[in-house]
Amino acid sequence: MTPPRTPDELQRFGYLGPRGTFTQMALDAWDGAQGREHLPYGSVDAALAALRAGAIDAAMVPIENSVEGGVSATLDSLATGDPLVVLGEVLVPITFVLCARPGVALEQVRSVGTHSHAWAQVRGWMGEHLPDAVYVPTLSTAASAAALGAPGDVMFDAGVCAPVAARNEGLDVLAEGIGDNASAVTRFVLVSRPGTLPEPTGADKTTVVLFQKDDHAGGLLELLEQFAVRGVNLTRLESRPTGEAMGSYCFSIDVEGHVLDARVGETLMGLRRVCAEVRFLGSYPRADKARPTVRPGTADADFDTARAWLEQLRA
Numbered sequence: 001m002t003p004p005r006t007p008d009e010l011q012r013f014g015y016l017g018p019r020g021t022f023t024q025m026a027l028d029a030w031d032g033a034q035g036r037e038h039l040p041y042g043s044v045d046a047a048l049a050a051l052r053a054g055a056i057d058a059a060m061v062p063i064e065n066s067v068e069g070g071v072s073a074t075l076d077s078l079a080t081g082d083p084l085v086v087l088g089e090v091l092v093p094i095t096f097v098l099c100a101r102p103g104v105a106l107e108q109v110r111s112v113g114t115h116s117h118a119w120a121q122v123r124g125w126m127g128e129h130l131p132d133a134v135y136v137p138t139l140s141t142a143a144s145a146a147a148l149g150a151p152g153d154v155m156f157d158a159g160v161c162a163p164v165a166a167r168n169e170g171l172d173v174l175a176e177g178i179g180d181n182a183s184a185v186t187r188f189v190l191v192s193r194p195g196t197l198p199e200p201t202g203a204d205k206t207t208v209v210l211f212q213k214d215d216h217a218g219g220l221l222e223l224l225e226q227f228a229v230r231g232v233n234l235t236r237l238e239s240r241p242t243g244e245a246m247g248s249y250c251f252s253i254d255v256e257g258h259v260l261d262a263r264v265g266e267t268l269m270g271l272r273r274v275c276a277e278v279r280f281l282g283s284y285p286r287a288d289k290a291r292p293t294v295r296p297g298t299a300d301a302d303f304d305t306a307r308a309w310l311e312q313l314r315a
């Protein structure tokens, strides 16, 4: 199975569905996916399994929320199993509605279904307006709307989803803008099999997962030093259990810059020496197009000059 070489060659795009999810909005916002095949999957794991199996060329999945933090299903799947790489990111502003089957009033709602990240973002509103409502987890926000929109029994009276999902299913909107944080944003990543490296744009990010050789005092500091001494700024750092034993963690990290930037490449080499494993999860353009501040002595030219100087000494 040969992976596509450039992002333009991707034809089949999977996403966390069904239609009406925030993930679908992220995929709709991805230029390279216009006019291509879009396939909904029931969960992040299902979409990434289909990608690994070659059923699709890329998958759009949520990775991080500005309110609730990292999406564990995505972080853990990318950190283990057959390698995958991130080709790009999309930021989607999040607004939630509470919806129900026509005729159901807010006072009648005893249980609410939605995605766990959505529930975490409407907890304050629920505490105030439906303090006794039971939470029923669903695999996505739109899955709760789809369940209410389909005939037959449902495990909950109302759903929390995007306005478009409630509209798609012909549901009544009982309350709008119920997110506790009006400026909530979720970051989605387009993931593919290795073989495609987006070109540097000058405003890029690189994602890696670091596995330590052993547990010792200052271990994390040693990893962070590799970035610090080369002027590489971190934009996300999360520890995740490796699942191997209690207390065993890996570190999922985003940094400013592209693997083809000398300071990022040199950092990865440094990490490769001190880590048990460095899993490279891709270099890709930043959604916000913010360019890094390059500290004195850490530009490509500085690394080139230093290398030429060393070669001269050795010669």
Ligand SMILES: O=C(O)C(=O)Cc1ccccc1
Pocket: 016, 020, 021, 022, 023, 024, 062, 065, 094, 115, 117, 118, 139, 140, 141, 142, 186
């Ligand atoms: O369930 C969805 O609609 C998703 O796309 C995942 C999600 C859930 C809550 C906030 C942002 C993304």
